[in-house]
Amino acid sequence: MSKKFELRLESHELDTLHLKVCRVLREAILRGHFKPGERLVQEELASSLGVSRMPVREALRKLETEGLVIIEPHRGAIVKSLTVEDIQEIYGLRAQMEKMAVEMSVEHMAQEDIDELERLVVAMERSTDSSEYIERNIEFHRVLISCCPWRRLVAFIETLWNGFPQQTPQMLSDQTEKSKKEHREILQAVQQRDAAEAGRLVYGHIKRTGDNLVKALQES
Template sequence: MKFDHDLTAETLPSKIYRILREAIIKGQLQPGERLVQDELAKTLNVSRMPIREAIKQLAAEGYVTVEPHKGAVVKQFTIHELEEIYFLRAKFEPLAAAESLKTMSSQLVNQLRNLNEKMKKTDDTDEYIQLNIQFHHLLIKDCPWGKLNNIIENLWTGFPQQTPHLLPNQIATSISEHDLMVEALANNNIELTCQLLEQHITRAKYDVLKNFIQ
């Protein structure tokens, strides 16, 4: 496997952590896949020590689990964990958005609209995933409630972002829902924007769970 990486800055363990984290988020490393230290060290042309430190950080943040006789394995989510993550996101992200958008500017609306336009144009799922993450984070970026922000960040941590976007029609549906949120925000209707955000996350939850059961 090849990783997109540049080992010219940061400390070595943090660079490797970032590379592996991105590979997990993009689905290059699949849920249930083992992280074999010798293989990773050879692929990245480093010793095992920084690999070991990076894996410790990934485990601490929930991206991998360490299993007896198997070592580090990319975390697999159960249907109950997925349901919990989406349920909590649908409750907490609109709360954070409501606080964040109190100080919004026309520039924010333009940024959100531009991100969604880029999502419409790209055929690259990885690029779409990154744009989608940026879109959601922009909605809550100015929320002053640190504990709420930490909860939301934790809910996003380790979650395989590619999963919902591989479902049939998921990307087109999400983009349409983003359009509705941007339009509501352009009309300065923060309450409607937050309602649409909750509906957006809840709808994605049902689609993912239905696919998971199948």
């Protein structure tokens, strides 16, 4: 296992222990600290993080569902390769699908849904903790499409959310500030019941994030 960096858990009340472990390992994989084909040894990870093997085992299972590792019999978890094409595909699909879902969702939103979006935008604008910001960001996007009547479309989007998309605020140095501005603009379009504009803004928001993530990973 790679020894060039230090694995460190950050305390945050919104995360269970295995989700904290999962977040740390996910970022280490995406940043290239663990290389494709590298074996992740539960005992070594547990020792480095100061936890038992159970949360590490649960975290690795979650990372397997996200497509970041493969768990093989008698070998354990192996890091999968993640290509630029993978990122471009996922973010391209997200941009198109979430645009559609938001356009349909806005038309069916109740005032309490819009109020919840505003609460989340304000919470993100005030947040100084990256883990908290990520959780609010995920919830913001979830509420945006929650009233979409096409449930298969929503299910497809939720599948695409697995893995690195939720990690971008920690991976891109200027992502958070740009996203705060874009979230506020999306909220304003929803408040005006402008479904087309909200969809357009969501598309641009996701596309920009994907493009920046590809650039960051290529440079690293």
